[in-house]
Each structure stands twice: as C-alpha cells, then as structure tokens.
Amino acid sequence: MRKFLIILLAAISTLTFSQELEKSNKYLTDFEYLVEELIETHPDPYTGFGGQIEFYRKKMDVENLISDSLTNDEFVILINQFLSNLKDGHTSLYFPKNESIGSKVLPLQLKISSDNIFVENTTKEYENLIGSSITEINGISVEKWLLKAKSFLPSENVSGAYYNLVKIITDYQLAQKFFDCSSALEITFSNNPNDKFSKIIPFQEQASFPNRKSKIKSDNDNGLLYFSMIGKNKDIGYLAWNSILSREVVENTYKNSPNLIQGNLNWAYGYLNEKQTGNIEKDISRVPSLYEQFYELSEKMSEKNSKYLIIDLRENSGGMTPIINPLLYKLYGDKYLNFDFEAEMIRRISPLYLQKIGFNNIDDFNKAxxxxxxxxxxxxxxxxxxxxxxxxxxxxxMLRRGYNGFGADYLKKTEPMSNVEIFVLCSPKTFSAAYHFTYFLKRLGRTKIVGVAPRQAGNAFMETTNLTLPETKIEGSISNSKQILFEENSQSAEILKPDYEMTWQDFKKYGFDRNSELIKTLELIDN
Known part of the structure; x- marks a missing residue:
C-alpha cells in the first residue's frame, strides 16, 4: 500500500510539473513568435529600446519573468510593458475578454482637458461631481498613475497617456488589473486648489446616464457623420465625423472585397444610432455618404454666404485616410494638388503586411x-x-472620381469652398486617419485647431497589422509603417498643440457643456 501511494504521488507530481512546464512554454512560445513578427514587420523595432543589443537584453529580461504562475492577463501586461518602449499606439497586445469578471460600469463619464481629467456626466447619485477634476486614485496622484499607464498601454504622447488612463479607470476589467482593486475606486476630487475631497466610487452592474442638454444641438445627429448650420444666424457650417468611414468606403469594400463587408458594416453601425437589418444592400444604403453630406452642406453654406466651416473630429479615432482627399480639393483647389507637405511614409514589406493587403507571398505582390x-x-x-x-x-x-469611383456624382456638383475659414475640433480621441485630416487642413492653411491635443504623434509608427499568438490565441497588432510629418525632435513631431487649447478652466467657463469646444469656437468667430 505504502509503495502504491509513493508511486501515485510521484505520478501526480510529474503530471503537475508537466502541466506547469507546458503553461510556461506556452507563454514563451507566444513571446518568441511575437518577437519574430515584430522584428520582421515593424519599421524600426530596435531604436525605442536603445538599439539592437538593448532590445535583446530586455527580451531576455521578459523571458526570465515568464513563469507557470502567469495568467493570460498578466502575460499581456508583461508584454505590453516590453512593447511600450516603442512609444507606438499601433503596436500592442489586446486584453482577452474575461467573462468571469463581468462587465460592470463606473457611474462616472470622464473627459480630458489639457491639464486635467474631470467628470463630464454621472448617474443621478453622483451628479454633484460634474465638473470636478480628479487628483488622486486610491491615494496616489494622477501624475504617478500616468507614468504607470504609459507602460500598461502603449502611448505616443501625454494626451495618449491621459486617454489610456481614462480608459483604464472606466473599464472594470482594466481597472482590476491596473489598480489591483476589488469592486471600487477611492477617487479624490477637486473644484479648486484648496478644495479636495474623496469618495469611494463602486463599479455597478448597470448605470443610467442622463442625456445632459447642450447649448448646441443638431437635429441631424446619426452618430457617425452629419452636418448642421449653427450659430446665431445659422450661417456657420458644421460637419461632425466620428470615424473616417462613410458609405463610399463600405460600397467599395462590397464591390472589391465582399468577404469583408460584414466587418465594415459592424464598424459603421457601431457608431450609427440604428441597428443593422441583416439585408446587406439596405444596411449599406443607410450608412451616410461623405460626399453627399458635404455637397448638401456646401449648398446650405452657399445660400447663407457662409465664411466659416467647423469640422468636429473630437470622437474620431481614424479609418480610411484616402477618402478625405476629394474634400481637400474642394476646400483648397489646385493649391492642394500642387502642395508639397514635405512629409514621408516609410513602409516595411513583411509576410504580415502582405497578408493584410491580400497577397499570399512576395512573388504575387511583385507580379501584381x-x-x-x-x-x-x-x-x-x-x-x-x-x-x-x-x-x-x-x-x-483623379479626385473628381471620388473614392475609387464612388461618390463622384456629388463631388461634381459641389462648388469649391476655397474662401472659407476652417476650425477643427479635436481631443485625445483624435487618432490615425483623423489626425491626418487635421494635419492636412492645418498645413494647407486657413485652419485653426480648438480643443485638446490628439493622442497621435506626428512622427509615429502607423497602420494596424493584426496578428494572433499561436498558443494562447491572444490578439494584437504591429505597425508596418512610419510617418515623418515634422522635423525630428520638434514639439509637433510628438504632439500637435491646438491653436486654442482647452484647459479645465475653459470647460468650467462653459458650464462643462459637452460641446464646450464648439461654444468656444463660435465665440472666437463672433469676436
């Protein structure tokens, strides 16, 4: 009997060791795969680490930290800390959804000013907190949490760090990992430098946020892309665009890559206020057309002899940059056609990139x-x-043809608007293709930027190239390109500062209205 027990215990011990080794090897295998793809795909995988030698030194450090005790979430945190050396918002691993944790909600909606995080909206229970800035979380200053956020989720500048911290605070699963909390956060608020107070804010199963009325309202708000005439005399053009996406993009996908159409529709209806019907043609037709909206806006502006156009990109995290080119032509004419932005795009040819653009190998790409x-x-x-x-x-x-031929009819009818002054509203959400639109408008002239700096850097790694780790099936992305829009080491290379930057005091001046940036812009026009 004793001999049998010894054999049984030995077998269990061997099995346990084997399982632990298998788990550890799983993460090591995935990390090795990620490093191989990073070196092969990323345009500059070494400089951010201090060179190739330091890259491999840090790689070895990570390998020494990988153990059988890690969870998938802890593995993602460890790898994102490694990748944060790149300062690349397009290169990271994504946290897998953990159904066991659930999807609780923080009863606060937060907004970012150039100098603070503050409460923009709340449930009825906490409505006295609206406008209050956040100075500490769990007794630690926001400044220190920002430093941690830079290694937790990759960012390219201080706006990106603020954006990621807000994302972490309001996402229950991320907050669990970042703050090591149970079900609540202790948040210290302030309404002035001498007035600080703390509250325990628990995450809730559900939260109902009232629709706070704004001084400015649009009857055309469909959630994605719409226009209005605003101002005292309704003579100022306003175009709100929440993703660089429109019907033209979706139609082009349906024609040329029909297998991708559902992904495009899911993207569009993630913003639109209505739901998909399941009828593809009908659902495509209900996505607003950029060139149709712009044509109708230009007609209204012409009727009112309007001299001002406001383009709202505060909620826009990017999309398909080429669709904006015809708009730039209508706004700047031949100046745009001949303009030299003195900017560069560098792209790395890799198997992941070829797969992304629909090629199986380099020979097919070269032949095409x-x-x-x-x-x-x-x-x-x-x-x-x-x-x-x-x-x-x-x-x-080429530009009259619209987006690969789509939208040409409306573009041909649209009168040039080369005499209007342009204001672009932006925020830390403004990223990627939305940043490109802002950049082009600013460089071409007659444009002022209002709001808070985008989280996109001017000189940055670009383009999402998706990958899936072979063992854990964790998903992520690696940049395949680098854009150089400004002189290296200039402020604009890292952060595009608005002409009129919105501080916490500015938002306070306008009653923390959700359209404070727009109210500020109308005030600038009136004056």
Missing part, C-alpha cells in the same frame, strides 16, 4: 505591381502629396 521587392525591404514615399507624377488635369480628374 511589376516590382522586385524582397521580404524585409522598405518602400519610401512622399506623404499627402497628390500623385506627383501626374499632370494637373490628371490630378483633378
């Missing part, structure tokens, strides 16, 4: 474009310049 690239090669091109090898008339014709 009559090229002679190898895996690992770079492409170098100007950024923003309109088809530099074409004549001026050829350039005009």
């Amino acid at each position: 474009y009559n090229l002679n690239f190898k895996i690992g090669d770079y492409t170098f091109g100007s950024f923003g310049n309109v088809y530099p090898n074409l004549s001026i008339e050829q350039k005009r014709e």
